[in-house]
Amino acid sequence: MGKCVNPSDPNSIPKFMDPLPKPSVAMPVHHDDYPDGSYHELEMKEGLHRYHQNFPETKIWGYDGLIPGPTIEARKDKTTYVKYLNNLPEEHFLPLDRTLHSSIDTADVRTVVHLHGAKVDWESDGHPEAWYTKNYEMTGPTFKRQVHAYTNHQPGATLWYHDHAMSLTRLNVYSGLAGFYLLRDALEERLRLPSGKYEIPMMIQDRSFNEDGSLFYPDTPPFPVTVHPSITPGVLGDTIAVNGKLWPYLNVEPRKYRFRILNASNRRGYSLSLSNGGTFHQIGTDGGLLEAPAELTSFDLLPAERTDIIIDFSTMQGQTITLLNNDPEFPLNEHTSVVMQFSVCLPLDGEDDSQIPETLYPDMGLHTEHAHIVRNLPLTATTDEYGRPMLMLNGHMYHDPASEKPSIDSIEIWNFINTTPIQHPIHLHLIQFKILERRPFDVDVFTETGEIVFTGPAEPPREYERGWKDVVKADVGKVTSIAMHWKDFTGNYIWHCHFLEHEDHDMMRPITIIEDAHPVQLPHADDAHTDDPAPADPPTDTVTPEGPPVTDETAEETVDEVTEGTDDTTANTDAEGNEDSNAGTAAGGNDDSAEGTAAEGADDSGVNTTVEGDDVSDAGTAVGGTDWKSTMAIQGDEAIETQNSPDRAKNGTGTTYKLKPCNCPKCRYARKRKKSN
Numbered sequence: 001m002g003k004c005v006n007p008s009d010p011n012s013i014p015k016f017m018d019p020l021p022k023p024s025v026a027m028p029v030h031h032d033d034y035p036d037g038s039y040h041e042l043e044m045k046e047g048l049h050r051y052h053q054n055f056p057e058t059k060i061w062g063y064d065g066l067i068p069g070p071t072i073e074a075r076k077d078k079t080t081y082v083k084y085l086n087n088l089p090e091e092h093f094l095p096l097d098r099t100l101h102s103s104i105d106t107a108d109v110r111t112v113v114h115l116h117g118a119k120v121d122w123e124s125d126g127h128p129e130a131w132y133t134k135n136y137e138m139t140g141p142t143f144k145r146q147v148h149a150y151t152n153h154q155p156g157a158t159l160w161y162h163d164h165a166m167s168l169t170r171l172n173v174y175s176g177l178a179g180f181y182l183l184r185d186a187l188e189e190r191l192r193l194p195s196g197k198y199e200i201p202m203m204i205q206d207r208s209f210n211e212d213g214s215l216f217y218p219d220t221p222p223f224p225v226t227v228h229p230s231i232t233p234g235v236l237g238d239t240i241a242v243n244g245k246l247w248p249y250l251n252v253e254p255r256k257y258r259f260r261i262l263n264a265s266n267r268r269g270y271s272l273s274l275s276n277g278g279t280f281h282q283i284g285t286d287g288g289l290l291e292a293p294a295e296l297t298s299f300d301l302l303p304a305e306r307t308d309i310i311i312d313f314s315t316m317q318g319q320t321i322t323l324l325n326n327d328p329e330f331p332l333n334e335h336t337s338v339v340m341q342f343s344v345c346l347p348l349d350g351e352d353d354s355q356i357p358e359t360l361y362p363d364m365g366l367h368t369e370h371a372h373i374v375r376n377l378p379l380t381a382t383t384d385e386y387g388r389p390m391l392m393l394n395g396h397m398y399h400d401p402a403s404e405k406p407s408i409d410s411i412e413i414w415n416f417i418n419t420t421p422i423q424h425p426i427h428l429h430l431i432q433f434k435i436l437e438r439r440p441f442d443v444d445v446f447t448e449t450g451e452i453v454f455t456g457p458a459e460p461p462r463e464y465e466r467g468w469k470d471v472v473k474a475d476v477g478k479v480t481s482i483a484m485h486w487k488d489f490t491g492n493y494i495w496h497c498h499f500l501e502h503e504d505h506d507m508m509r510p511i512t513i514i515e516d517a518h519p520v521q522l523p524h525a526d527d528a529h530t531d532d533p534a535p536a537d538p539p540t541d542t543v544t545p546e547g548p549p550v551t552d553e554t555a556e557e558t559v560d561e562v563t564e565g566t567d568d569t570t571a572n573t574d575a576e577g578n579e580d581s582n583a584g585t586a587a588g589g590n591d592d593s594a595e596g597t598a599a600e601g602a603d604d605s606g607v608n609t610t611v612e613g614d615d616v617s618d619a620g621t622a623v624g625g626t627d628w629k630s631t632m633a634i635q636g637d638e639a640i641e642t643q644n645s646p647d648r649a650k651n652g653t654g655t656t657y658k659l660k661p662c663n664c665p666k667c668r669y670a671r672k673r674k675k676s677n
Contacts, residue, residue, distance in 0.1 A: 006211055007052075013054070015246075016340075019249060020242055027070075044177060045062070049066075063177060068243060071180040072181045072182070077152055080149075083146055094174065095171075096108055099386065114163075115148070123144040127164075157286070158180070158262065159180075160264065161178070187361065192357075194257055194258040202259050202262065205242075206238070207237040207241050226386055233501055235266050252345075262305075267500070269302045274297075279312075280295070281293045281312065282294040293356055294466070300462075300473070305469075314352065318344060321342045381421075398506050406513050408486055413481060427471045431470070433469055433470070434483050459478075471498055
């Protein structure tokens with residue numbers, strides 16, 4: 001350790017001392033059961049890692065004992081098989097909270113690997129309850145296979161793999177269990193993008209350390225709780241690491257470089273720019289290449305988001321450029337506002353024949369007119385039984401029955417209604433989606449009545465998020481709308497907030513993808529009539545709650561049949577024949593399902609959670625300054641209070657189910673003719 005360096009004090013740590021390492025590449029191994037070159041084994045094990053040249057070695061957990069783990073290189077349409085061997089110690093070295101879901105009576109060290117962004121069968125997806133211990137001595141309830149099969153039937157993209165064990169994701173990833181998975185295709189090669197040593201993956205993570213150089217992770221939140229150790233609502237590090245080195249530097253030639261940038265932090269977001277005002281040429285997002293490059297001077301990345309950019313250093317000979325972080329969510333200082341440094345000091349090694357193409361990946365588009373299902377999904381805040389803030393999706397905890405059950409080969413629109421005072425990066429497993437819009441709404445009206453009242457115009461996706469995505473920022477006080485096509489696989493997947501402390505407690509929900517249960521298009525007006533009786537076996541989950549982005553002028557003619565899936569198929573009317581659009585009310589108002597239905601047709605949709613007083617729904621725990629070395633980077637320091645209707649508190653949230661009228665010209669004309677008659 002350097003003479004004056006204290007790892008717990010970022011003021012003492014000199015910056016730009018270590019070169020930026022490029023992660024090693026995983027090499028396939030021979031296995032008689034798999035084609036040559038397709039099988040990998042990665043060992044999860046304890047190791048020693050030096051985050052800074054003036055630090056002692058730090059105990060970490062890593063794939064093959066490395067931070068980041070080895071990069072897996074894969075080819076489109078060629079299956080990659082990976083066996084992740086759990087050879088970790090039996091005790092965790094970071095503070096465990098055994099009050100979290102499934103933690104009290106299971107092994108303390110559990111792992112399962114999720115390939116983030118992959119279109120893959122659910123048994124290879126890394127389901128959080130498919131965990132296993134060393135030598136598979138114990139396995140979780142959804143554990144199915146030891147070898148993950150990644151079929152790679154998707155465009156080339158920057159994916160990543162990381163631990164996803166139930167209630168342990170925050171600790172396992174913080175300890176080092178993350179790595180890149182680069183999926184390549186033939187188009188990428190034809191485009192002549194920067195490659196080889198001029199293509200560099202960059203994994204950005206914030207970390208904090210104890211004086212001896214060991215990783216620091218808080219064991220209690222910065223407010224009194226009766227649980228110890230306890231999860232905190234969010235953890236921020238006081239240093240910035242890139243590929244496992246604190247504030248590294250990269251010497252570059254005056255030419256084009258491609259950077260695949262990943263935010264792998266637990267909680268911190270980044271807004272990245274160059275100190276010389278230089279331009280980023282964005283060529284890709286989470287799901288792969290854009291249609292055409294976008295020129296940016298800055299871009300945002302919340303945890304798990306990726307961007308694929310080219311920086312042209314050809315006109316910057318002799319310059320030293322700092323990669324800056326200007327994210328406004330938390331107070332920044334001279335340490336957290338700096339990421340790394342580029343020094344354009346190397347001689348040009350041959351001619352730069354790489355290019356930034358005008359056209360990248362022609363987009364086939366996502367035809368949202370085929371989306372007969374629109375889901376309004378509130379993001380809400382409450383408190384758990386120990387008085388700790390807890391964030392929830394759609395008013396449910398993880399263990400509640402699945403309420404999102406898409407049909408295979410269907411297009412859906414999901415509206416994330418953020419009633420909390422913080423943003424959330426929402427990740428859906430299996431699919432890539434397109435962001436449609438964001439629109440501000442009256443949070444108070446929604447929490448009191450469940451009604452969405454917009455307070456401003458729709459906002460298009462930001463310039464840097466217009467490609468295919470698997471993580472979306474759900475902005476504060478806005479309805480964020482995305483569209484996706486569920487295809488190729490049925491089974492058990494999940495969606496969750498990718499703030500890892502939120503995900504572990506309890507902002508994660510199951511998705512059950514079922515066999516096709518409805519046509520892509522509803523019958524035409526001359527084949528079926530709105531006054532016909534509802535079908536005996538209506539399509540499951542063909543649902544369209546009222547809300548954005550329904551633009552059809554005939555939306556008010558929405559048919560009032562309900563299709564509740566398998567739990568409750570009662571008609572969507574109360575005893576008086578009044579519509580109860582958010583409840584699925586049984587006759588007489590006596591629905592006892594977990595959909596939060598009120599009697600007398602009153603809407604008790606389970607979304608009436610409000611935050612009062614000073615919010616602590618997200619701690620964003622900063623490091624330094626108290627006995628437990630953490631402070632709250634939030635608005636205020638009081639606990640959340642919630643106001644719920646009695647039935648909501650008892651039963652949870654309901655989903656609004658309606659059939660959407662066909663929007664083809666023939667059906668619109670038929671409806672107008674019917675109105676005129």
